[in-house]
Amino acid sequence: MLGNLTLILLCQLIGETITKVTKLPIPGPVIGMVILFCGLFFSKKMPAELESVAGFLHRYLPLLFVPAGVGVITNLDLMLHSWAPLAGAIIIGTAITVAVTGLVMQMANRRQKPDQQELQP
Amino acid sequence: MNGDITQLWVYLSTSPLLWLTVTLLAYQLGVWVFQRFGFSPILNPVLTAVLVLVILLKLTGTEYQAYFKGAQFIHFLLGPATVALAIPLYREVATIRKTFVPILISLVVGSLAAILSAVGIAWALGGERLLLLTLAPKSVTTPIAMGIAEQIGGLPALTAVAVVLTGITGVVIGDLVLNWVRVHDETARGMAFGVASHGIGTAHAMQKSRVSGAFSALAMALNGLLTALLLPALLSLLR
Numbered sequence: 001m002l003g004n005l006t007l008i009l010l011c012q013l014i015g016e017t018i019t020k021v022t023k024l025p026i027p028g029p030v031i032g033m034v035i036l037f038c039g040l041f042f043s044k045k046m047p048a049e050l051e052s053v054a055g056f057l058h059r060y061l062p063l064l065f066v067p068a069g070v071g072v073i074t075n076l077d078l079m080l081h082s083w084a085p086l087a088g089a090i091i092i093g094t095a096i097t098v099a100v101t102g103l104v105m106q107m108a109n110r111r112q113k114p115d116q117q118e119l120q121p
Numbered sequence: 122m123n124g125d126i127t128q129l130w131v132y133l134s135t136s137p138l139l140w141l142t143v144t145l146l147a148y149q150l151g152v153w154v155f156q157r158f159g160f161s162p163i164l165n166p167v168l169t170a171v172l173v174l175v176i177l178l179k180l181t182g183t184e185y186q187a188y189f190k191g192a193q194f195i196h197f198l199l200g201p202a203t204v205a206l207a208i209p210l211y212r213e214v215a216t217i218r219k220t221f222v223p224i225l226i227s228l229v230v231g232s233l234a235a236i237l238s239a240v241g242i243a244w245a246l247g248g249e250r251l252l253l254l255t256l257a258p259k260s261v262t263t264p265i266a267m268g269i270a271e272q273i274g275g276l277p278a279l280t281a282v283a284v285v286l287t288g289i290t291g292v293v294i295g296d297l298v299l300n301w302v303r304v305h306d307e308t309a310r311g312m313a314f315g316v317a318s319h320g321i322g323t324a325h326a327m328q329k330s331r332v333s334g335a336f337s338a339l340a341m342a343l344n345g346l347l348t349a350l351l352l353p354a355l356l357s358l359l360r
Contacts, residue, residue, distance in 0.1 A: 008201045015204070025272070025349045027264035029203035030342050036207035046211065054205040057198065058334075061324035062167050063148045064199045067192035068263060069171035069285045073178055074185050078279055085248030089256045090283060093238035094290045094317050095298050097260060101231030101340075102304035102313035108223030109306055 004050040011036045134183065140191030147173040162293045167321065171289075203320070206338040209327070213335035220308055227309070228340060231316035232347045235260035236355065251276065257356075258348055259283040262319040265345040269352055284319065291318025292325040307332040315340025 014035055016028030024031075040046060072079070079086060133139045150173060151166030158164055178188055189196070210217070217224065239256045248256070255275035258266040263284045270280035291314060299310055307330050314322030315337035323341050327334030 005201070008204050011207075012200050012204045025265060025268040026346060027203075027262065029200040030262070030265075030345060032200075032204035033207045033210075033338075033342065036204055037210055040207060040211040041214065046208070051208060054208040057202040057205050058209075058324075058327055061202055061327060062321070063145075063170075064195055064202055065167055065285065065288065065321050065324065066144055066148055066170045066174070067189060067196040068199075068281070069167060069289070070174045070178070070188060070192065071185060072171065072282050072285065073175050075279050075282045078276075079282065082248060082252055085243035085246040085252055086256070086283065088246045089239040089243040089248070090259065090286050090290055091294070092242050093235065093256075094260070094287050095294055096238040097231060097235040097317035098291060098295050098298045098313045099302045099304075100234040101227050101316040102299050102306075102309045103302055104230045105223055105227035105309035105312040106304050106306045108226045109220060109309065112220070112223055 001049055001053065004047060004053045007050070008032075008036065008053065011039075134181070134187065137191035137194070140183075140188045141194055142191075143177065144170070144174065144192050144195055147177075162296060165289060165293050168289050168293065171285075199320070206323070206342075209331060209335040210338055213332060216308065216332065217335070217339060223308075224312065224336075224339070224343075227312050228316065228343050228347060231312065231340075232260075232344050232351060235317060235344075236348065236352060254356075255279045256283055257352055259287045260317055260319065261345045261348045262341055265349055269349055273353060273356055285321070288318040288321025291322045295322065295325070308336045311336025312340045316344045319344070 011032035012029050013032075015030070015032030018024070018031050019026060019028045147170040148166060151164075151169035154169055155161075155164045155166050174188070177183075178185070236257055239259050240253045243253050243256050251274075254273050255270055257273065257275065258269040258280060261269065261284065263281055266280050266284045267277040269275075270277045295314055295318065299305075299313060304310060304313065310329075311326050311333035314326040314333070318325075319341045323334065323337040326337035
């Protein structure tokens with residue numbers, strides 16, 4: 001358990017270091033995720049303990065966003081000042097993005113499937 | 122008596138324990154309300170917890186910095202949790218390989234839809250240029266979005282707020298919208314949550330299904346990279 005938690009933190013540490021050194025606009029944890037993924041991909045092994053650490057972290061994933069969400073409090077005045085474009089862009093814009101992405105993925109999936117069946121004898 | 126209470130408050134409010142505990146309580150209250158009233162999407166636990174905490178901070182006159190001293194222990198876990206998204210991603214690697222082309226197409230179209238809808242709607246509703254630049258990267262995970270906002274001349278602090286609100290909005294309306302446009306494919310639902318509402322959407326997709334969660338994590342990471350490349354280029358075209 002401890003070894004696998006350390007492994008995750010180590011990937012993050014390497015990721016953060018790469019971000020700092022290269023000044024890439026990519027957050028350290030995202031690079032850490034790529035590193036861990038490559039490790040799993042090339043070793044072709046999935047330690048059971050690693051799965052249980054990930055399971056624990058992901059069971060409460062929504063909770064982890066609460067402290068950042070409370071950060072809304074620091075910009076309340078600015079938000080009230082331009083509430084209409086903010087609310088419009090966030091609510092309607094998000095609805096459009098969800099619908100467009102989902103529809104395009106579903107359509108592209110359906111188009112691709114007949115091709116794949118042709119490839120298989 | 123009153124002095125004792127004041128002294129107790131002074132002690133508690135400066136220790137990280139108070140707001141750490143209150144954050145956990147607020148989230149559990151949110152989960153309880155969500156389950157008690159029939160899992161209605163508007164009663165999203167994150168939304169409830171944030172509202173309760175904002176009201177409590179306002180009522181007690183607590184600064185966000187003081188609150189964050191306690192809440193940072195929860196916030197810290199976001200990093201390792203993001204790294205650990207490699208695990209569901211690895212589990213679905215066969216499905217991802219099979220749908221590689223659809224992933225790329227929906228990623229590019231979805232990423233453009235996120236940027237253009239945010240900027241277009243804010244402009245139509247009278248938003249100033251500064252606000253448009255602030256809102257453009259709103260569908261991307263917070264650290265990338267703040268970096269982009271700084272680069273293109275928006276307000277990173279307000280971008281962070283817009284990102285969180287976009288995430289919560291995606292979770293609240295996402296399933297309704299996807300059911301309405303009849304998207305039932307689990308990989309497509311995952312992509313939609315990841316592109317539109319980053320990590321908060323991924324957290325939601327993960328709780329619905331393993332496949333959706335993995336695709337959402339992938340979409341979140343790729344959309345972050347793509348927007349960071351696309352948005353500055355798009356803006357230099359407009360100038």
